[in-house]
Amino acid sequence: MNPYEPNSIEAKWQAYWEEHKTFKVKRDFSKEKFYLLEMFPYPSGRIHMGHVRNYTIGDSLARFKRMKGLNVIHPLGWDAFGMPAENAAIKNNTHPAQWTFENIRTMRNQIKALGLSYDWDREVATCHPGYYKWNQWLFLKFLEKGLAYRKNSTINWCAECNTVLANEQVVDGCCWRCDNEVLQKQQEGWFFKITDYADRLLAGCKTLSGKWPEKVLTMQVNWVGKSFGAEVDFKIQQTDEVIKVFTTRPDTLYGAMFMVLAPEHPLTQKLSRGTEQEKAIDTFIQKVKKQDNIARTSEKEGLFTGAYAVNPLTGESIPVWTANFVLMGYGTGAIMSVPAHDQRDLDFARKYKLPIRVVIQPATGSVDANTMVKALTSEGAMVHSGTFDGLVGQDARRKVCEFLEKKGIGKATINYRLRDWGVSRQRYWGTPIPVIHCSNCGIVPVPEDQLPIELPLDAQLGEKGQSPLHNLESFYKTSCPKCSADARRDTDTLDTFVCSSWYFDRFTSPRLEHAPFSKENNDYWMPVDQYIGGIEHAILHLLYSRFVNLVLNDLGLTKVSEPFAHLLTQGMVIKDGAKMSKSKGNVVDPDEIIKKYGADTARVFMLFAAPPVKDLEWSDQGVEGCSRFLKRVWRIFGDLNEEIKNVKLPGESYSNTVPEIKALRRMTHITIRRVTNDIETRMQFNTAIAAIMELVNHLFSFKEWWKNKNNQDEAARMALREALETMILTLSPFAPHITEEMGSKIGFSKTLDQKTWPQYNDALTQTDELLIVLQVNGKVRQKISVESDISDEDLKTRSLEDAKIQEWTRGKDIKKVIVIPKKLVNIVVQ
């Protein structure tokens, strides 16, 4: 046979698949479905190895499931709105649309060169009006349901990106995209009420346990940050003001010795007015505002506001302070300080010489306010707490809350860390927000029949990336749909995470014009059965998608409560110990690998080098090894294919007692079992490929035997055919081109997507003889071969009779003999 030439084979089959639309989904709702999805890419320019790994894992599963007879939907699209397009457009003096569509074209070709089995007829790009129209429609639905609202608030601002960031998009105080420091700024914008769904998002995490990585679920649970506690009102002396605080420890209320407000809290400044602290407070607030996140969190700094509050339970007058460690964004932005039972409060009290009172005593021992260095934060009995003395933990907290409620000065409450999702972006390349600002009517939604509000493509981007929409009269000038007066369109665009929060739904009806997707299609295809992507979206995309899905569920548009039934987060591709990146100069270009070795080699390497969840260390030699393996496959196939022309597979009544033939069949069926199990239940492709390698190695030794014997009979040829077909079929999800080529040479009348995944026969995986390990005191001393149906008693006798074992046991007391059927005998002597 010809030498293995991956490039021509791959081009041939890719053209065939494209021409015959091999992977186009058949609309057959009677069949069991399987929705396989990889996180769609941002069209940044060229694909990288991370993409290759992600899509190869997904494609291998898709191809496997197809052969298993499932109706597989496997689509791909483009997360095509977003800032890099704007930056690139400014830099290259082009338009974001042009840049984006060119990138899509390039990347689509690169992806096609990997031989991925996508249904390209379902391709969507979020920057297409046919897609973002439904973003706008969804926005209007959110608005109708009261889930989208406007507010003026402190927002995260990235000066580099010239835009607002959602809390989820701030990483270590820096922008998730450009890594610049994030500033706080007051601004009005649109928010989605994700907080309304906090409990349902948490409940969902429970149902996903075991199906999603626990790590991702933990991160989401922590992000939502539900905590039980109480809201307590503290009166300010000599005014009508009340400071509301949230505490998880109402049982420590008697130990609240002072209060601390966030510097941004409106009362901080207000309370200082007219006191001698007035000036100092103003200076302090300015100072903290200028502090970056690191400075603000490195050391606690505070200042007395000049005002006093009243502890509602003790009636004592306590000073009100402000300090950098109290955050406006959590709880009420104000705390009651209980230095004896909170480490931060204790640190602060020690630094500023504020009083400390112990109001909880542990079950054993006692703590002393004067000497304690660690706050007592664990549970204990209330002391110095009037009638509450002696109460402990949960019970104590409940009783205090009941008392507060009766007095009308507090109540039990639940607090979340989760904030509403800010979705307004002061950017151009995004979905225009479909509302109109009218001076008479206020905010008026754009009527549905006027959607989409198209993004004007003739806009010129500002030099520093400011959105041209704000100044583009032809865009913003409009009339109010209600009163027809002159009005102004909203000139902000939606966060691109809105686009990616429902694209999996759109894939079920990619070209539908009168709705985002059809209920019928959605009911059949959703949820995504297996979702695959990087861990970096553990919070952002995955939380937003779950939220939007719940809203769609409430709207009756989808029946699923969770969009992604199973999630696999694949590891990074590493080279020289670091993630591949341009700045590190350790990038390997997928195109070059494909050109040099072919896509099948690239795919096999990606799967073989590490299990999907682990990081994968790039290795040029490893790639060589995989290339060598495929060459071996090609060669052994070429050598043996001639022997099995027009030979059938072994049937029910098949019989052949030649040991080499029996061994070959055993190897074949063991391989099927291993590969099937590794893909289906373990998602461990590296061991699946290792199993196929062993089959190939076996075939090479088998070939020597075969060639030395002339006139092999028909039965032997059948067994050989079975082995070769198994090699082709089990390898096909991983290396689809070479296997398709071999399939056509061996005489398959169908392409592999229509072939049935091979079944193993358990009886054929058994041997007549078993190799039993004999141990003396747990050490391996002998291995014996016995007939597979031997009884435990006989096995025991045979073991003790063994000459080598007798050497080890001679003159010793046999205490015990442990027989593990079919495996091992351990003789315990003394």
Next chain:
RNA sequence: GCGGAUGUGGCGGAACUGGCAGACGCGCUGGAUUUAGGAUCCAGUGGGCAACCGUGGGGGUUCGACUCCCUCCAUCCGCACCA
């Protein structure tokens, strides 16, 4: 600081329910073939001369531990004044 994960040959990794540690691949060594190199094929390859020792260290449970328990160490990741 809190939470989670991981630690196995020279390297990537196997070992699924406690039962032969190191499958498979890379690398390396020797041989065959070749004018040579490459490619290919065959054999070997945890350490130690051996008894034996070996899955980050120490301890425990067990006839038997990479696997279970305790403890310590290292690396990585996530959260980080969340009241």
